[in-house]
Each structure stands twice: as C-alpha cells, then as structure tokens.
Amino acid sequence: MTLNILFAARPERWSCYEAPLRKALESAGLDATLGMDLPPAEVDYIIYAPDSPLQDFSSYTRAKAVLSLWAGVEKITHNETLKIPLTRMVDPGLTTGMVEWVTGHVLRYHLDLDTDILRSDSRWEPRTPPLAHERNVTVFGLGALGTAVAQSLATLGFNVAGWSRSPKTLSGITCHSGHEGLKSALAHSEIGVLLLPDTSETANIVNATTLSLMPKGAYIINPGRGTLIDDTALLAALDEGQIAHATLDVFRREPLPSGHPYWAHPKVTVTPHIAAATRTSTAAENIIQNIVRGETGKSFLHLVNRDLGY
Numbered sequence: 001m002t003l004n005i006l007f008a009a010r011p012e013r014w015s016c017y018e019a020p021l022r023k024a025l026e027s028a029g030l031d032a033t034l035g036m037d038l039p040p041a042e043v044d045y046i047i048y049a050p051d052s053p054l055q056d057f058s059s060y061t062r063a064k065a066v067l068s069l070w071a072g073v074e075k076i077t078h079n080e081t082l083k084i085p086l087t088r089m090v091d092p093g094l095t096t097g098m099v100e101w102v103t104g105h106v107l108r109y110h111l112d113l114d115t116d117i118l119r120s121d122s123r124w125e126p127r128t129p130p131l132a133h134e135r136n137v138t139v140f141g142l143g144a145l146g147t148a149v150a151q152s153l154a155t156l157g158f159n160v161a162g163w164s165r166s167p168k169t170l171s172g173i174t175c176h177s178g179h180e181g182l183k184s185a186l187a188h189s190e191i192g193v194l195l196l197p198d199t200s201e202t203a204n205i206v207n208a209t210t211l212s213l214m215p216k217g218a219y220i221i222n223p224g225r226g227t228l229i230d231d232t233a234l235l236a237a238l239d240e241g242q243i244a245h246a247t248l249d250v251f252r253r254e255p256l257p258s259g260h261p262y263w264a265h266p267k268v269t270v271t272p273h274i275a276a277a278t279r280t281s282t283a284a285e286n287i288i289q290n291i292v293r294g295e296t297g298k299s300f301l302h303l304v305n306r307d308l309g310y
C-alpha cells in the first residue's frame, strides 16, 4: 500500500527537506507519496512544524501520527483538534549542536574571555582563571538535550548538577528534581543553563525569588524557551549585579523586537534562536524510522505527553 505523507511546514522548508525525506523513504523501503498538498482525508502521517499554516487537524481523519520537526512542541500540545499521537524531534545533529553552543558560552563565562577579547585599554593584567572542577554549573532540564549538555560539561571537568521533573541518576552529575530539589539546583548555579520546555509548570521559573537563590554574580544561558524567564526580574537582577551576565537565544517574542531592553543591555548577549538547528538528513531519517515503527505496530519514539505539555 502506498502511504500518503503530508509535509506541513512553512513552504520554504520543503526545498530543504524534500530530498532527505525521499532518500530516507527509499532507504527504509517505504512506498509513499510525499507532498505539501494532499487530500486531508487520505493522509496517513503529517510531518509538521509548529509554525505551519496547518492548525486544524480535524479533517485528517485517517492520519496515524503528527511528527514534529521541532524539539519544542508548546505551540501544538494544546491543539484540541489533534487527537492522534504527537512526536517531537530528537536528532543527533540537534543534540551535538546544542552541546557545542552551550559549551562555548559556558567557557566564555568560565574563562572570562570577554576581558581579553573586548579589551581596549592596553592594560597587561595577568590572571589565573579557576579550573573547570572549581566551577559549579547547573543544567535545568535533563532531557535529550540537557543530559547531553550536562554529561559533556562534566567530561570537561565542570562540577555539574542538573534539575528535572522526575528523579534521575546520571553518572558524574548531581541530580536534583521537583520543587524540593530546585533550591539546591539554584544554589549550585554559578552558571545556569536552561534547557526546559515551555509548559505551564516551567513558565517564569527564573523569577525574582529563584534569581535571588543563585550565587551572587551568576551567569544565565537560555537556549530553552523565552517563557522560562520573567524578563523584568532578570533585568533587575542584572542591574543589581545579582546576575553578572546572560546569554539569551530564545524570547517570548521572536524575532526579539528592535526596542527590547535586552538588545542594548551591556550585560546581555542576544543570539537569534540559533543554539541548535535540526539537521535535515538525520531528522528525516528519524521521522521516517518513526513512520516505519507505526507501520510495523511498534510504539512511536519521542512521544509527547500532552498532559505534561512536552
């Protein structure tokens, strides 16, 4: 039987994904019609980006799953017209990209690289930076990305803690969880990396209270989602020196509006949601493998728990 697979993302993404998807279909030996315009009632699977124009799934009566090209699925988890399984993107390219991006920014802060890179005063001031094992880093969110980041930082020698919803045991990482673990996780965050999803539970997790529980002069790196941070509280903590600097990749509104205080703030680095990109070839293989699982009666990988919102 020929499967009908709809590609529902912004039209310009089709040219990036079409060839890798066709190649992955061929490798998997799947006979499929793949396209951006298929009769809804005949579609078997929907490959989906949450910024796609498709928001009403009610006419896709035959579809077996929606497979998100994004890791963050907050734009779709509450869609009431979606009644079939939803999977999210877990991709080795995405993970490696996130590890490299976070490591770069952690090392920037740890080694105080800005002092030399931005120096304009011709002063010769040798200093001895701490070693990695003397630096406490907390990764908030120990999922696909946070675990890889935490383990990689621990391999570099950092003293790494992590925080998640459910309890975890990870070699080399001090794992905290839940409300009761948050205080310890914050107290350890000389550098705090936010890799939590956007859910009702995580909204404004970085607020005036939690910021005050971080060590004075802490650094924040946020490649998770903009909603994790109460922006007013962070700006106040930066101005007071409670937080020394923040690197922010994600925002409540993207693109970050030109007049936003983050752009001009001397203690903020803004990056344009580039921490990690899904790599089309590995992502296409993952998506097609999940379709193969669906067709062979296996459970889908990376299923979203719609109640939890991630």
Ligand code: NDP
Pocket: 071, 072, 073, 089, 090, 094, 140, 141, 142, 143, 144, 145, 146, 147, 163, 164, 165, 166, 167, 178, 195, 196, 197, 198, 199, 201, 202, 223, 224, 225, 249, 250, 273, 274, 275, 276, 277, 310
């Ligand atoms: P996962 O779903 O694999 O992991 C999420 C982690 O957050 C889990 O450890 C989970 O805990 C934890 N968590 C969720 N809710 C809570 C809570 N209430 N309290 C404590 N911990 C919580 O996601 P990924 O690692 O794949 O991705 C994380 C986020 O990164 C994405 O949701 C997305 O927003 C962002 N992202 C950003 C990119 C960028 O370029 N800037 C690129 C890709 C993703 P538990 O383990 O117990 O479930």
Ligand code: OXD
Pocket: 069, 070, 071, 072, 073, 089, 276, 277, 278
């Ligand atoms: C994602 C992202 O969720 O790029 O995949 O932020």
